[in-house]
């Protein structure tokens with residue numbers, strides 16, 4: 101069950117991944133149920149206590165990566181569910197047309213819903229802690245900041261806006277998005293929040309992957325759009341098959357025997373959900389001009 105839920109989690113794009121520049125922003129990875137419209141601000145948000153130091157330092161690593169990709173986050177399993185009328189919002193149609201902005205001082209104020217279990221809080225806090233240990237990004241409990249994220253379960257899967265959009269903005273982490281053995285899903289969503297789109301949408305992606313759109317239903321094809329250099333920047337860093345922002349080979353495949361994304365160089369595994377790759381960290385640090393880490 102947990103696996104199935106998790107599956108829904110993987111992000112499809114509305115906004116997201118990787119680089120910033122003047123693009124709108126809702127990156128939604130997977131919608132387990134049909135979203136009528138891009139989820140802008142959820143109603144009925146009830147704030148929980150800020151995450152504690154103890155939660156930040158809880159150890160979830162013992163289970164991380166315990167399950168191999170093929171055994172756990174199978175887009176395969178997930179696919180039929182998404183297939184039946186689930187709407188994946190595409191960046192072109194529903195993205196907000198304002199300039200994507202970075203978070204000043206690399207600091208993201210947050211509030212977190214009261215609806216999480218203590219285990220879920222630990223996973224989310226641990227991921228934030230990884231950001232803070234490995235980059236200059238910081239997550240701080242919101243006090244009076246005008247711009248901040250609201251982490252909550254929306255019932256619509258895992259999604260985030262790409263970058264700071266102004267005011268309160270939601271980050272959706274449903275139950276299926278939070279597993280100690282696949283913290284990469286939370287890492288992924290928060291990378292959208294920081295300002296990154298999906299790796300396989302980079303302007304230079306055709307040199308690294310081929311995309312078989314014939315094996316993707318029309319309504320999901322927007323998730324494989326290639327962005328232009330006027331929309332995003334690669335930050336001058338290499339294409340990364342191992343990015344936590346890269347889709348798996350069979351994402352949204354109609355025929356599961358045929359990959360949708362094929363690497364053109366070597367035979368790398370695509371779509372890992374364990375956490376940051378080395379290049380993910382370099383990109384984050386470059387985007388935010390981190391001095392050391």
Ligand SMILES: [Zn+2]
Nearest residue numbers: 111112127129
């Ligand atoms: Zn995503």
